[in-house]
Amino acid sequence: MKRTYQEINEKIRKGEAVVLTAEEIIEVAEREGVERATKEVDVVTTGTFGAMCSSGAFLNFGHSEPPIKMTKIWLNDVPAYGGLAAVDAYIGAAEPRADGSIEYGGAHVIEDLISGKAVRLKASSYGTDCYPRKDIDTWVSLKTINQAYMYNPRNAYQNYGVATNSSERTLDTYMGKLLPKYGNATYSSAGQLSPLLNDPQLRTIGIGTRIFLGGAQGYVVWEGTQFKTSVPSINGVPKGSSRTLAVVGDMKAMSPEFVRALTFHKYGVTLGIGLGVPIPILDEEMMKRVVIRDDQIFAEVLDYSVQSRNKKTIREVSYSELRSGYIDINGKKVKTSSISSYQKARLIAEALKKSIMKGEFLLTEKVADLPGERVQAPLDLHAREEVE
Amino acid sequence: MPMKKFLVTFSPDLVSEPITYRLVKEYDLVVNILRAEVDENGGRLMLSVESSGPQIQKAVKYMVDVGVQVKELKEFIRKDDQRCTNCGLCVSICPVSAYRIDKTTWKVVFQNEKCIACGLCVDACPPGAIKLRAQV
Numbered sequence: 001m002k003r004t005y006q007e008i009n010e011k012i013r014k015g016e017a018v019v020l021t022a023e024e025i026i027e028v029a030e031r032e033g034v035e036r037a038t039k040e041v042d043v044v045t046t047g048t049f050g051a052m053c054s055s056g057a058f059l060n061f062g063h064s065e066p067p068i069k070m071t072k073i074w075l076n077d078v079p080a081y082g083g084l085a086a087v088d089a090y091i092g093a094a095e096p097r098a099d100g101s102i103e104y105g106g107a108h109v110i111e112d113l114i115s116g117k118a119v120r121l122k123a124s125s126y127g128t129d130c131y132p133r134k135d136i137d138t139w140v141s142l143k144t145i146n147q148a149y150m151y152n153p154r155n156a157y158q159n160y161g162v163a164t165n166s167s168e169r170t171l172d173t174y175m176g177k178l179l180p181k182y183g184n185a186t187y188s189s190a191g192q193l194s195p196l197l198n199d200p201q202l203r204t205i206g207i208g209t210r211i212f213l214g215g216a217q218g219y220v221v222w223e224g225t226q227f228k229t230s231v232p233s234i235n236g237v238p239k240g241s242s243r244t245l246a247v248v249g250d251m252k253a254m255s256p257e258f259v260r261a262l263t264f265h266k267y268g269v270t271l272g273i274g275l276g277v278p279i280p281i282l283d284e285e286m287m288k289r290v291v292i293r294d295d296q297i298f299a300e301v302l303d304y305s306v307q308s309r310n311k312k313t314i315r316e317v318s319y320s321e322l323r324s325g326y327i328d329i330n331g332k333k334v335k336t337s338s339i340s341s342y343q344k345a346r347l348i349a350e351a352l353k354k355s356i357m358k359g360e361f362l363l364t365e366k367v368a369d370l371p372g373e374r375v376q377a378p379l380d381l382h383a384r385e386e387v388e
Numbered sequence: 389m390p391m392k393k394f395l396v397t398f399s400p401d402l403v404s405e406p407i408t409y410r411l412v413k414e415y416d417l418v419v420n421i422l423r424a425e426v427d428e429n430g431g432r433l434m435l436s437v438e439s440s441g442p443q444i445q446k447a448v449k450y451m452v453d454v455g456v457q458v459k460e461l462k463e464f465i466r467k468d469d470q471r472c473t474n475c476g477l478c479v480s481i482c483p484v485s486a487y488r489i490d491k492t493t494w495k496v497v498f499q500n501e502k503c504i505a506c507g508l509c510v511d512a513c514p515p516g517a518i519k520l521r522a523q524v
Contacts, residue, residue, distance in 0.1 A: 049473065051514065103516075176477045177512045184480035260473055262514035272473055272515065325479070325489070337480035339514075341473045343494035 206366025218249025
């Protein structure tokens with residue numbers, strides 16, 4: 001049994017495509033077998049809603065009269081990067097407000113814009129003959145901004161370690177508050193619903209793949225930063241953070257339901273973003289990948305009290321154990337929390353399923369593969385001649 | 389059995405009054421001390437008390453009579469369900485399991501009756517959906 005993108009899209013256009021979420025397909029394939037499920041189902045949808053720091057947006061404000069070449073830019077007092085053409089900027093999700101506050105940062109600016117709110121733009125410049133103006137203070141919104149597209153260098157991590165804390169003090173981390181003496185453990189992957197765990201070798205996901213991003217249709221544009229393929233696998237999926245995606249999408253079509261500013265106490269600002277990828281069921285091999293269950297996906301439990309890039313692995317744990325609410329660490333029953341929202345991951349997989357069934361979302365064949373092999377290099381202290 | 393929570397505040401001269409002892413011994417209350425602080429300004433006790441009869445009322449009267457300030461605590465925390473993303477970070481932070489995930493809807497459910505107002509969840513909530521009631 002083989003199926004092409006063209007055949008799938010033809011069925012989508014006619015409103016005849018059979019689409020299930022990565023959660024629903026598990027039961028169907030168990031009941032009917034992989035062979036029959038492959039014949040019946042055209043597309044399986046995935047979803048995740050997690051904290052993804054490596055996110056941000058390019059904005060073009062339009063030209064003022066007289067014009068200004070903006071060099072320093074603030075949006076609601078959050079610095080944006082202006083080292084681009086005169087009125088282009090990049091607002092990074094993790095940027096704190098200029099006064100150092102992490103209660104409001106780049107992610108909040110992005111959420112406010114997507115919610116339709118006005119944002120105060122201040123910019124300054126050294127002034128040139130062609131751009132004489134030296135400062136500006138005005139209000140902008142998605143109604144006035146020409147282009148506002150999210151460009152996230154690293155989203156949709158394929159699995160991620162579980163965080164816990166063996167030390168005597170509470171740790172405030174990007175994995176949330178970690179209570180002393182293994183007081184809790186936090187994890188972030190959507191497991192069986194997570195996009196890259198349902199196509200672990202990225203057979204159908206590559207440059208040009210159309211995706212759900214923040215409620216809009218977006219695209220995979222490149223390998224994500226820190227993309228690596230060297231992580232050992234269990235049941236065909238990596239047991240630690242592995243592949244990632246760089247993605248792009250139009251903020252003007254996004255919804256605040258799937259874009260949420262987050263502050264991790266004493267750590268910083270980040271963006272909660274909803275991302276979903278449709279997986280075409282090209283053959284039985286593809287079906288075998290998307291039926292993966294939480295009890296078959298494992299992650300390493302890492303001790304975040306070790307302030308090093310090399311953290312000790314305490315044990316490996318399945319997502320079904322993590323989702324039970326407790327995991328066992330050295331005989332202790334440790335409460336677990338997810339950082340990503342499984343409820344929203346489901347909503348995203350459902351929303352993507354509905355838009356495919358309605359014929360609004362067609363699948364794209366990737367135009368280029370993401371790397372088949374990639375090692376993540378560390379940053380060490382080097383003399384110049386060592387790296388040239 | 390009816391259960392109520394109280395914040396009991398007393399001045400330095402009442403620090404030696406064995407309040408908890410009398411609540412148990414004379415008023416037959418099941419007392420659980422949720423939080424306790426004593427400093428140069430006196431003391432603050434957060435208690436949950438359970439009783440089968442009208443004993444709680446009598447016990448409150450006793451405390452007021454000896455000069456202790458008694459305030460019943462009903463709601464400390466407000467969770468904004470629109471702001472909440474249902475991640476569940478609060479679930480493992482809460483020392484008394486006042487938050488749980490509903491495994492059907494995967495939504496976070498807050499059980500006010502369990503809350504002891506420790507405030508740990510407020511800082512732990514990334515979207516800022518949880519606020520102390522005083523802040524609301």
